[in-house]
Amino acid sequence: MSIKINSFRSIEALNFLPKSNQKIIIRNQDKLNLRQEFSTANDLHVFAGNLKKSQLFGKLESLNRANNKTNVASAISSPKVILGGDEEEVIKEAKRVIDNYKRKIKPKEIKGSQPTESIKSPGHANSGHRVKPEVQAEIMNNPERIFSGKNKNGRYVDIYYKNGSVVITEQGNKGSVITAYGLIDKKKNIKIKPFKIADIENNPNYVEIKLEKSGSANVVYPNKGRFDAKDFPPGPPKNNPPKINGNEPPQIKPTGATQPKPNVSVAEDLPIAPKTTVINEPPITPKVPIINEELPVRPSPLGKLAGNISRGLIIMQLAQIGVAALNFSKLEADAEKFGFYVDPFLDKYIIKDPNKAAKNLGEGFELTFYTDPKDYYSQGQSVKFTVKDGKFSNPDGYQLIFNKEKGYTEAVLLA
Amino acid sequence: MEVNQELENKLWGISDENPLDKETCDKIIDYLLARLSDYLQTPLKLSDENWLENNSFSSEFRGELQTKAFHISFTGTMGMQILVGNKPHISTWVFLFGDHFRLVAGQSDRSYIQLDYNKDGGNYGKWESFGWQIDEFDEYEDIEEKDFLS
Numbered sequence: 001m002s003i004k005i006n007s008f009r010s011i012e013a014l015n016f017l018p019k020s021n022q023k024i025i026i027r028n029q030d031k032l033n034l035r036q037e038f039s040t041a042n043d044l045h046v047f048a049g050n051l052k053k054s055q056l057f058g059k060l061e062s063l064n065r066a067n068n069k070t071n072v073a074s075a076i077s078s079p080k081v082i083l084g085g086d087e088e089e090v091i092k093e094a095k096r097v098i099d100n101y102k103r104k105i106k107p108k109e110i111k112g113s114q115p116t117e118s119i120k121s122p123g124h125a126n127s128g129h130r131v132k133p134e135v136q137a138e139i140m141n142n143p144e145r146i147f148s149g150k151n152k153n154g155r156y157v158d159i160y161y162k163n164g165s166v167v168i169t170e171q172g173n174k175g176s177v178i179t180a181y182g183l184i185d186k187k188k189n190i191k192i193k194p195f196k197i198a199d200i201e202n203n204p205n206y207v208e209i210k211l212e213k214s215g216s217a218n219v220v221y222p223n224k225g226r227f228d229a230k231d232f233p234p235g236p237p238k239n240n241p242p243k244i245n246g247n248e249p250p251q252i253k254p255t256g257a258t259q260p261k262p263n264v265s266v267a268e269d270l271p272i273a274p275k276t277t278v279i280n281e282p283p284i285t286p287k288v289p290i291i292n293e294e295l296p297v298r299p300s301p302l303g304k305l306a307g308n309i310s311r312g313l314i315i316m317q318l319a320q321i322g323v324a325a326l327n328f329s330k331l332e333a334d335a336e337k338f339g340f341y342v343d344p345f346l347d348k349y350i351i352k353d354p355n356k357a358a359k360n361l362g363e364g365f366e367l368t369f370y371t372d373p374k375d376y377y378s379q380g381q382s383v384k385f386t387v388k389d390g391k392f393s394n395p396d397g398y399q400l401i402f403n404k405e406k407g408y409t410e411a412v413l414l415a
Numbered sequence: 416m417e418v419n420q421e422l423e424n425k426l427w428g429i430s431d432e433n434p435l436d437k438e439t440c441d442k443i444i445d446y447l448l449a450r451l452s453d454y455l456q457t458p459l460k461l462s463d464e465n466w467l468e469n470n471s472f473s474s475e476f477r478g479e480l481q482t483k484a485f486h487i488s489f490t491g492t493m494g495m496q497i498l499v500g501n502k503p504h505i506s507t508w509v510f511l512f513g514d515h516f517r518l519v520a521g522q523s524d525r526s527y528i529q530l531d532y533n534k535d536g537g538n539y540g541k542w543e544s545f546g547w548q549i550d551e552f553d554e555y556e557d558i559e560e561k562d563f564l565s
Contacts, residue, residue: 107469108431112498120529120545122504126471127494129554133469153551168552176499181554188463189475189490189510191557199553 097148097172097234101158101209104141105174107133113169113176119153125167125177130186139167139184140174145197148232149206156234159206164194171234207232351409354400358387367392383411416449423539429470429495429503440467444474447493447532451507452478454530454542462490471496488512488560505532505540512560525550527558 110133112123125131143160148171151157156171157178165182169175181187182195200206203222210218219232339356351357351367361367365387385392385400392400394411402409426443429435435443444465452459459476466473473494480487493507509528511518520526529548532540550556 111501112496112504114498114500115504119551120531120548121551122506122531123496123498124494124506124508125496126468127473127496127504127506128492128508130466130468130473151551153549155551179552179554181552186466187473187475187492189492189558189560190555191559193557 093172093234098209100172100174101146101211103174105137107137109175110136110177111175113178116155119155121178123177123179125180128187129179129181129184131167131180131184135184136167136177136180138162139165139180140169146209146211147200147206148209149203150231151205156231159200161195161197161200166195351400351402353402354392354409355390358392359390361387363387363390385411416446416453418539419446420539422446423534426495426505426540427503427534430497430501431470434470435467435472437467440472441465443495444472444493447505448474448476450532450540451493451530451542454544459491486514487518488515490558490560506530507532507542508555510555510558510560515560517558517560520547525553525556527555 112125112127115122125136126133139162140160143162145161147159147161149157149159155178158169158171158174160167160169163183165180165184167180168178170178183192185192201208201222206222208220210220212218335350335352338360339353339358340351340360358365367385367387368383383394383396383398385394385398387393396413398411398413400409401412422439422443425435425439426447444461448459448461455478457478457480459478461474462477463475471494473492475490475492477488477490479489489509489511491507491509493505495503495505498504507530509530511528526547526549529545530542531545532542534540
C-alpha cells in the first residue's frame with residue numbers, strides 16, 4: 001500500500017501512521033541533487049513556511065520500516081525550508097559543501113586548519129599524529145563513510161572514515177585538515193586503536209553523507225531532532241563556535257555536558273486541530289480524528305486518488321488514515337493564487353485554473369491527470385500533460401478545462 | 416636557551432619553496448625543546464626519533480617531577496606543520512600523569528595542556544601556554560605513559 005504526499009507549499013502536520021517507525025527521505029531533485037533522510041520512532045512532524053513555485057524541487061518520502069514498505073508518504077519541500085536562511089545563499093553554500101565531498105584532493109592541497117579564538121588546537125594530522133598528506137588524501141578521496149556535524153567544541157567538521165582511521169576536516173573543506181588518527185596514527189605515546197565509528201554513528205550531532213555513483217548525495221539524519229536543527233547542509237555563516245574572552249583559556253566542561261541535545265524545533269503555525277466545519281457533500285461523512293498517539297495504523301487508498309477531488313472527500317480520506325490537521329483554507333488560497341494546489345497528503349496536483357496553474361508550474365512541468373474524478377479508489381484513465389508555451393499540452397489533443405458546474409478540472413478531448 | 420636567530424629564520428621560513436631537511440629539522444627540534452624546557456623550568460627528554468615528512472615535523476618527549484610523596488610525569492608531542500595560509504605553526508600537546516594515572520582537568524577525561532611557539536611579529540618565537548584544552552575528538556584517550564619511561 002502506498003501513500004504519496006506532495007505539497008509545493010508546505011509539509012505541514014504529517015501526523016500519520018503515528019505508531020510506525022519511519023524513515024523520512026527528502027530528495028532535492030534539481031539544484032542540489034541531494035537526498036536527505038532521518039528516522040522517526042513514533043512521530044513525524046515536518047513543517048514548512050510558504051514557498052514559491054521556484055522552490056518546488058524537493059520531494060519527501062517516508063519509509064515504513066516496520067512493514068518494510070517504501071514510498072509510504074512523500075511531500076515536496078524547498079531548500080529554504082530544509083536548510084533555513086536565504087534560499088540562494090543556502091543553495092550556494094550547500095552545493096559547495098556537497099561538491100567538496102565529491103572532489104578528489106591532492107596531497108599538496110592539504111594544509112592544517114587554523115586555530116580560532118576559542119579553539120586553540122591547530123591542524124595537527126602531521127605534527128601531532130604523523131599522518132602523511134598522501135594517506136590523508138587517500139582516505140578523503142575514497143572514504144568508506146562520511147559524517148558531518150558539530151563536535152563537542154562547537155566546531156563544524158567533516159569526518160572521513162576508512163579502515164579504522166579518520167581524517168577530520170573543517171566542514172566543507174578537504175584542504176583544511178584538523179586531525180587524522182586511528183590505525184594510521186604513528187604517534188608513539190599512544191595505544192594505537194581503530195577509530196570507534198560507533199561513537200559517531202550514535203552521536204545525534206552528526207549526519208551521514210552517502211555519495212552515490214549517480215553523483216547524488218544522500219544525507220542520513222540520526223533522528224528528527226537533527227533534521228529539525230536545519231544545520232545541514234550548512235547555510236552561511238558557518239563555523240562560528242562560541243567565543244571566549246581574550247586570553248582566558250577555553251573552559252573544560254564535563255564530558256557528559258558537552259554534547260548538546262538536538263535542537264528540536266516546533267513550528268508555531270502547526271495546525272494542531274483541523275478545521276473541518278464545512279464539507280461539500282462527501283459520500284461518507286468524515287470523522288477527522290484529533291492527533292493522538294493512539295491512532296491506529298490503517299492502510300490507505302490515497303495513492304490511487306483521482307487528480308481532482310472535493311474538499312470533503314479529502315477530509316474523509318485523511319480520516320481513514322488517521323491524519324488530522326490539514327489546513328484547507330491555505331490550500332484554497334493557493335488554488336486562488338496559483339491556479340492549483342498540491343494536496344500534501346494525496347500526491348496530487350489539484351488544478352483549479354489550468355491556465356494560471358500552467359504559468360505557475362513553469363515550462364516543461366509534467367503532469368499526469370487522472371480522468372475519473374469520482375473513482376478515487378482507482379486511478380482510472382490517465383492523460384499526460386506538459387506545460388508548453390504557458391499552457392498544458394497533450395500530444396493527443398486533450399485539454400485541461402475547469403468545469404465550473406462540477407467544481408473540478410477535466411481532461412477533455414476536443415473534436 | 417639563547418635565541419638562535421639562524422634557526423629561527425629557517426623555522427619561520429619553511430614553505431613548499433623552502434623545504435626542511437632532516438639535519439636542520441633535528442637542530443630545530445632540539446632548539447625548540449630547549450626553549451620549552453626553559454619555559455617549563457623542568458628538563459625534557461626526547462623519547463623517540465624525530466619525524467619529518469612533507470615539511471612537517473613531530474617529536475615526542477617526556478619529563479617528570481619527583482617528590483617524596485608523589486610522582487608527576489608528562490609526555491608531550493611537539494610538532495610543526497603548515498596551516499591554511501601557508502605559514503608554519505608549532506604546537507605542543509602535553510599529557511599529565513600522577514603516580515602513573517592520567518591527570519585531567521575537572522571532569523573531562525581526556526584533556527591536555529597546549530603550548531604554542533609564536534613569533535607574533537617579532538624576529539623569534541616564544542612559548543606560550545593555552546592551559547587545559549578539551550580533547551575535542553577524543554583522539555587522546557589512549558595516551559600512554561609507559562612508552563616514555565625508558
